[in-house]
Amino acid sequence: MAFDREALLAIRPHRAETLRLPGVLHGFFTREGGVSTGLYDSLNCGMGSSDVPETVLENRSRVAAAIGVATLMSVHQIHSAEVAMVAEPWLPGQGPRADAMVTDRPDLALGILTADCAPVLFADGAAGVVAAAHAGWKGAIGGVLQATIEAMEQLGGRRDRIVAVVGPCISSASYEVGAEFEARFAAEREEFGRYFTPAGAAGKYMFDLPGFCLDRLLEAGVAATATGLCTYADEKRFFSYRRTTHRSEPDYGRQLSVIALDA
Secondary structure: OOOOHHHHHOOOOEOOHHHOOOOEEEEEOOOOOOOOOHHHOOOOOOOOOOOOHHHHHHHHHHHHHHHOOOEEEOOEOOOOOOEEEOOOOOOOOOOOEOOEEEEOOOOEEEEEEEOOOEEEEEEEOOOOEEEEEEEOHHHHHHOHHHHHHHHHHHOOOOOOOOEEEEOOEOOHHHOEEEHHHHHHHHHHOHHHHHHEEEOOOOOEEEEOHHHHHHHHHHHOOOEEEEOOOEOOOOOOOOOOHHHHHHOOOOOOOOEEEEEEEOO
């Protein structure tokens, strides 16, 4: 699908310097530059939302055009550590149940949908392997990031060459949780308590999701950074599930984070 220059210029993804590698295309897309309206204004790419399906498909086509690829794919995300190895395209809404994708095939863009969870993009430019992962707290503690790295190694990736970026997600300043949440992490590993700081109310903590994800990547032996962008605080640029919940709104949009090998 062809778009005029003005339409594509309205889409302004964040790009990470460490992922600006030869042969690698990527972008952490915002909610700006699409055609959705109302709660979904405007670049809602979530097939699981109650937005008009044709509108969502057009938004996804705009993202693919902005990246410069023919095919954009996403999985049915289930907050797991499941990784899909991508060798050929599938139709929108028909992806496997998984929370990460890995490929060594050019022109197959891997897209992760988020609205507070952490999107993580990976690349080994020398091996020609890229990956994208959805890391909510369940997936992050469940090992989705480590599983993604292992899947990249199956296609020839090497930990000492892989670079990863934790994209826009909810920040510690906006992520209040209860004592049972903190206890679950502490039960997994005692040192995980450092990702929680006391909140104003008794028995409440602020959880550092991007910090947790970043440290898991570094611990796994890959070079990793984070964008530092908060989806909850920046309403102009990002959709946020928690912000929608606090406002008792009926639904929310999802933004895409995308990586691909150039054809």
